[in-house]
Amino acid sequence: MELVKNAELFAKAKHSGQYRKDSNAPYSKHLDDVVNRLKSLGVIDQEILSAGWLHDIIEETDTNFDDLYEQFGNRIAVIVSSLSKNKTLPRKKREKEYSIQLREASFDAKLIKLCDISANLSDLKNYETSKSKKIRQAKQKRHYLTIIKTDLTNSNYPKIATLLETINQILKRYGLKSVSLQPELR
Numbered sequence: 001m002e003l004v005k006n007a008e009l010f011a012k013a014k015h016s017g018q019y020r021k022d023s024n025a026p027y028s029k030h031l032d033d034v035v036n037r038l039k040s041l042g043v044i045d046q047e048i049l050s051a052g053w054l055h056d057i058i059e060e061t062d063t064n065f066d067d068l069y070e071q072f073g074n075r076i077a078v079i080v081s082s083l084s085k086n087k088t089l090p091r092k093k094r095e096k097e098y099s100i101q102l103r104e105a106s107f108d109a110k111l112i113k114l115c116d117i118s119a120n121l122s123d124l125k126n127y128e129t130s131k132s133k134k135i136r137q138a139k140q141k142r143h144y145l146t147i148i149k150t151d152l153t154n155s156n157y158p159k160i161a162t163l164l165e166t167i168n169q170i171l172k173r174y175g176l177k178s179v180s181l182q183p184e185l186r
Contacts (some may be wrong), residue, residue, distance in 0.1 A: 008035075014061040023126050027060070030119055036159075037115035041157045048108050051079040055112050058084035075124035082109045083116070102147045108156065110148040113130060117141045118163055121170040138174040145179050153181045 035052040036072035043049060050072060057063045058080055068077035085098045088177055092139040102113060107108065121141050124134050152160050161181065168178035 001046070001068075003046045003072070004049045004053070007053040007161065009078070010071065011057055012099050013055040014057055014063055018060065020123065021127075023123065023129060025129065029067065030123065031056070033119035033122070034112065037118055037163065038112065041115070041158070041163065043110070043111065043157045045055045045108070047075050047078070048111065048160070051076045051083075051108065052112050052115065054080045054082045055116060059087065079106060079109045079112065082106065083113060099143075099147055102144060105148070107151055110151050110157075112147050112159070113144060114163065117145050118167050121167055124170070124174075135176075138176055140172060142171055142176050142179060149179055149181055 008031075012028045015022055015027040015031065019025060020027060020030055024069075031053050034055060038049055038052045043052075054072070056069065056078065057068070065077050065081050068080055082101055085094050087094070089097060104111070105113070121138060124137060127134060127137075132154065164179065164181060171178055
């Protein structure tokens with residue numbers, strides 16, 4: 001558990017003073033929510049839990065891949081990197097590349113992304129913003145979920161279905177279709 005504690009302390013230090021967009025919650029609360037969701041799914045892998053603490057660090061702080069590699073090793077650095085958008089790109093190109101990145105990400109990264117989506121959607125109700133902006137956010141999270149869902153179907157984590165039910169209830173509140181883990185018939 002020392003690795004996980006080090007990741008938690010590193011993430012909290014790097015995100016210190018940051019607050020969630022459209023909310024007055026400290027950024028570390030979001031990270032805690034993601035890691036708690038991973039644990040509730042039954043994740044015990046130290047590197048996955050550590051990457052959960054660090055999943056936004058490249059995107060939201062001055063930390064880069066090399067910093068993570070030196071401090072936490074290759075697997076964690078690669079997982080976190082695969083969950084990070086390239087902020088140097090224009091928004092549309094960034095989103096397109098991020099979608100490809102998510103599609104090609106490891107199962108471990110997709111598991112963290114699922115928990116991130118769940119935490120973000122749960123927080124939407126607390127955002128101090130317009131309903132239309134909340135709906136846009138929910139649509140974006142739903143889009144990411146459709147990208148990663150296929151790889152989540154055949155996992156050793158049966159509680160993924162329960163987490164998805166909760167996500168779908170939130171999506172419904174914003175007038176969006178639910179996402180099924182079952183493959184779509186053509």
